[in-house]
Amino acid sequence: MTTTPTADALTHQLQELQPQHMELVNESMNHAGYFDGKESHFKLIIVSETFEGKRLVARHQLIYDRANSLLTSQGGQIHALAIHAYTPTEWQGQNPESPLCAGQNVQ
Template sequence: MSLEQQLQQQLQGLQPEYLEIINESAGHGGYFPGKESHFKVIIVSSIFAGLRLVQRHQKVYAAATGLVAPGQIHALAIHAYEPSEWQGQAPASPLCAHAPKD
């Protein structure tokens, strides 16, 4: 099972109403086809109600236990929303300074 699939499975514990996982590995240094190291997670769940941003991130990291580790997920961009906050899209990720040059 790929890291992306494992992450998808583990985040189901947060009861998402919406969950999108984007593999952004290709935009980072050291990328090769099939590499999984950088992900962006957009998650909408009522579990985040009343929580500060850092608390929401802590819940996501706790759900991803074991995956954010050396040799696995190197970076995880988290966009966590309550259903009432979700506007249908998350901000774009910044470009990596070590991204492959064309």
């Protein structure tokens, strides 16, 4: 789990969803224009009973509602948030790759 000011703030805001499992990875260093300490691109894997009976878009909306103050369109720091939201019965330890972002450094 990433621990930086932005990651900590996002993790705190997502606790309202009562996650059974949550991984937040700072992927900023994989993107063009990255400089030491920048927090702008994250991957979130979250498992919660709150997602039961909800379609993927509704799950993402729940997360965006809680992350709103941290997103760049709202004056925040997060430019990209790759969301992988599962119910406990769906969760099998998945750790999907994040999609490529414009300007992403490919190694």
